[in-house]
Amino acid sequence: MHGWRRARLTERTKQTATGRTLTFEVPHWPGHLPGQHVDVRLTADDGYQAVRSYSLAAPAGAGGDRIELGVQATFGGEVSPYLADDLPVGAEVEVMGPLGGWFVRTPQDRGPLLLIAGGSGVVPVMAMLRARAASASGDPCVLLYSVRAPDEVWYATELDAVAEGVRVRLLYTRTAPEGSRRPAGRITADDLLGMPPPTDTHCYVCGPTAFVEHAGELLLAAGYGPDRIRTERFG
Amino acid sequence: MGDLSPGFHGKSHAFAGRLPPGQYPTESFPVLSAGPTPDIPTGRWSFTLTGEAGESRSWSWDEMMALPQEEPTVDIHCVTRWSKFDTRWRGVPLDVFLDAMETAADFVVAESFDGYTTNLPLEDVTDGKAWLAHSFDGFALSPDHGGPARLVIPHLYFWKSAKWVKGLRLTLDNEPGFWESAGYHDYGDPWREQRYWSD
Numbered sequence: 001m002h003g004w005r006r007a008r009l010t011e012r013t014k015q016t017a018t019g020r021t022l023t024f025e026v027p028h029w030p031g032h033l034p035g036q037h038v039d040v041r042l043t044a045d046d047g048y049q050a051v052r053s054y055s056l057a058a059p060a061g062a063g064g065d066r067i068e069l070g071v072q073a074t075f076g077g078e079v080s081p082y083l084a085d086d087l088p089v090g091a092e093v094e095v096m097g098p099l100g101g102w103f104v105r106t107p108q109d110r111g112p113l114l115l116i117a118g119g120s121g122v123v124p125v126m127a128m129l130r131a132r133a134a135s136a137s138g139d140p141c142v143l144l145y146s147v148r149a150p151d152e153v154w155y156a157t158e159l160d161a162v163a164e165g166v167r168v169r170l171l172y173t174r175t176a177p178e179g180s181r182r183p184a185g186r187i188t189a190d191d192l193l194g195m196p197p198p199t200d201t202h203c204y205v206c207g208p209t210a211f212v213e214h215a216g217e218l219l220l221a222a223g224y225g226p227d228r229i230r231t232e233r234f235g
Numbered sequence: 236m237g238d239l240s241p242g243f244h245g246k247s248h249a250f251a252g253r254l255p256p257g258q259y260p261t262e263s264f265p266v267l268s269a270g271p272t273p274d275i276p277t278g279r280w281s282f283t284l285t286g287e288a289g290e291s292r293s294w295s296w297d298e299m300m301a302l303p304q305e306e307p308t309v310d311i312h313c314v315t316r317w318s319k320f321d322t323r324w325r326g327v328p329l330d331v332f333l334d335a336m337e338t339a340a341d342f343v344v345a346e347s348f349d350g351y352t353t354n355l356p357l358e359d360v361t362d363g364k365a366w367l368a369h370s371f372d373g374f375a376l377s378p379d380h381g382g383p384a385r386l387v388i389p390h391l392y393f394w395k396s397a398k399w400v401k402g403l404r405l406t407l408d409n410e411p412g413f414w415e416s417a418g419y420h421d422y423g424d425p426w427r428e429q430r431y432w433s434d
Contacts, residue, residue: 087243102269213266233267
């Protein structure tokens with residue numbers, strides 16, 4: 001599980017101005033659970049190496065030895081801008097994984113699901129949604145997805161298709177589309193009205209630290225137990 | 236090597252010597268927690284040391300603040316690969332608490348208000364290597380970073396520095412904690428890159 005494996009970039013898809021989906025071919029990939037991540041290692045000509053973690057965006061199985069990562073380029077970053085725009089298709093990096101045993105949804109996990117994502121925090125959540133679609137689970141499922149503006153939505157076209165039986169509610173924080181009933185603004189207690197009940201719902205919250213802190217407070221205030229809220233923060 | 240990641244140059248070379256293998260420097264202070272941030276007013280905060288036979292000793296917030304304080308400036312290393320240099324803390328050396336009890340234990344389990352646990356050899360939290368910290372960079376420690384008080388054990392990966400800590404339990408045997416039971420290394424030395432079970 002923990003050795004470095006060579007991974008060849010086979011496809012890069014633009015999600016937003018700075019967000020990319022990268023598909024790698026990794027021979028003998030052992031599989032993974034929705035919510036897990038990998039470490040990606042880059043090596044410069046002088047031997048210098050840099051490593052960062054990226055979430056897996058798709059469940060294992062469907063793609064065989066292929067894995068899909070979500071990369072959000074951060075301005076001035078050492079690794080993410082290179083992965084987002086410079087690594088040539090066909091070139092190789094190294095990956096280690098899968099990693100992470102906590103922010104995961106296993107096939108045995110049952111019950112209503114409340115997914116709350118901010119920005120590129122939707123990536124590991126997308127793996128859970130895609131796995132749910134593949135398993136034809138009938139459990140209630142809601143995605144609350146907070147983005148600054150309509151052009152920052154990842155998986156925009158796929159969200160409709162993956163969403164059979166899933167309620168997707170987009171929460172725009174800066175700019176809402178014309179005709180939106182909800183005014184632009186960060187997630188509030190009102191946005192949690194009508195969600196699956198606290199009694200048996202599992203919550204997964206992923207996004208920038210301030211977003212996760214705030215959403216976590218709202219969930220606790222709405223009666224969701226701390227032991228049913230799993231979080232992943234970045235930035 | 237030469238065929239990997241063509242065109243990548245990297246920016247972190249300058250920190251060689253201070254940066255453990257596989258880490259990168261950060262100016263920000265990322266937050267890593269498994270669940271939501273708990274709210275713990277100092278009025279109902281206490282810190283309890285429990286011996287291997289079950290005897291215990293507790294300190295209220297005011298009693299803890301009246302204990303000898305230190306202001307360590309240390310580098311910290313998170314297993315998610317960021318390192319932060321010259322972080323400034325204020326708190327009580329764990330020696331002050333541990334000196335209050337005779338023990339034959341070789342290990343200690345740190346326990347937090349949110350149920351988190353992490354295990355350590357006793358010798359890694361004595362002799363000025365570990366603190367119960369309540370201030371960061373001159374200000375009261377914020378809840379997202381573990382306030383009102385957390386452990387600071389800078390020579391190990393930072394998951395060992397339990398946030399929202401409520402006590403230490405002395406144990407004769409090693410008892411793996413939360414992350415140590417979920418695939419992370421039992422000891423966690425960043426300079427030997429002990430991230431995962433297999434490292």
